[in-house]
Amino acid sequence: MSEKLPFFDEEVLYEVIVSTVDDTKQPNAAPMGVRYSNGQLILQPYLTRTTYQNLLTNKEAVINVTTSPELFVKAALFQEEFNAEDFLTSLVSSAPFLKACAHSFIVVRVSSFSIDDLKARFLCEIVRVDLSEFRPRLYTxxxxxxxxxxxxxxxxxxxxxxxxxxxxxxxxxxxxxxxxxxxxxxxxxxxxxxxxxxxxxxxxxxxxx
Ligand SMILES: Cc1cc2nc3c(=O)[nH]c(=O)nc-3n(C[C@H](O)[C@H](O)[C@H](O)COP(=O)(O)O)c2cc1C
CATH class of the missing domain: 1.20.58 (Methane Monooxygenase Hydroxylase; Chain G, domain 1)
Known part of the structure; x- marks a missing residue:
């Protein structure tokens, strides 16, 4: 898929919430920076992160596009407050999306990866885009x-x-x-x-x- 992503400028780091699953299908959501480059999305989790492990084993992720302060706080520092009902699965990926981001997510699949010191760099192809209900907030x-x-x-x-x-x-x-x-x-x-x-x-x- 090489169509232009709405809302994303090329080569700019955007903050999103990445959801993944581990090999027991346990969902995880964490804020991450993502860069759109040459039709692909690039994620760079530290090697210590669950997101890194899940991308390595499962190769699938959902980029939840949101400007909700509450969601960012929960995913960054209070992940234990998420429960199974906060996640939904689409037909195209085993990685779930956040219910709060239904119609504002991008499904991706890892196409290649490398390791640079403490961080990994995952190049991800875009599998499905649904940003039909993404509503940016007024700037504050x-x-x-x-x-x-x-x-x-x-x-x-x-x-x-x-x-x-x-x-x-x-x-x-x-x-x-x-x-x-x-x-x-x-x-x-x-x-x-x-x-x-x-x-x-x-x-x-x-x-x-
Ligand atoms: C806005 C924001 C962006 C972040 N970007 C990254 C990132 O690109 N890579 C990374 O490894 N951690 C990043 N972090 C930190 C992780 O979200 C945080 O350590 C989280 O607890 C990791 O969760 P995980 O171990 O479940 O993957 C970011 C945090 C915030 C709040």
Whole structure:
């Protein structure tokens, strides 16, 4: 399939939620960056991620296209809150899509892969596109800052037991604080963004004690 993907510019990294299954059909959903290049989608999970293992064994994935802050927070830091009913399977892939992203997903299949240091690079062919109900949100700085916070928070969690990474963790916590201040400026206390921020903070504080 080589038709142009709607919404995607070539050679730009977009943040999406990738769903996959393991060899026991256990579904998994995680935020990942994806790049559209020469008619294919490129995913680069770290070798430590479940997404990497699942792509390696199963070769199939669904790119869930969303701008839902709640979904990004859940998939990044609270995966245990997903249950089987949150996933649906299409006829064309064993990898499920998120029910919340019905009609805003792309089914892909790995065509080749390589490993570059700590990350893999999966080139994926596009099997099916349904973006008929993708509705981007109005732009708010709160969303960009939330995504930055989640990226930094997933690193803090990954590095938490690594003594050599203590100064990197402090740097990441400062960045989280910076983006949190932006969210504080552009939203009010009872907004969805600040509610999610409080949830993220309690998760970070739990693992930091
Ligand atoms: C917006 C965003 C983008 C991310 N992009 C990637 C990525 O491209 N590769 C990666 O390995 N992890 C990425 N992460 C981190 C993973 O989503 C996170 O570590 C997740 O817990 C991995 O889940 P998994 O082990 O179930 O695959 C990203 C996180 C966020 C919030």
């Amino acid at each position: 700085r709160a969303f960009s800052s939330l995504i930055e916070i989640l990226i930094h928070a997933t690193r803090v969690l990954a590095f938490q037991r690594d003594k050599d990474k203590e100064s990197e963790v402090s740097r990441l916590l400062e960045l989280i604080d910076y983006h949190q201040k932006i969210i504080g400026r552009v939203t009010s206390k009872n907004s969805m963004y600040q509610i999610l921020m409080r949830k993220i903070n309690s998760k970070i504080n739990q693992v930091r004690v």
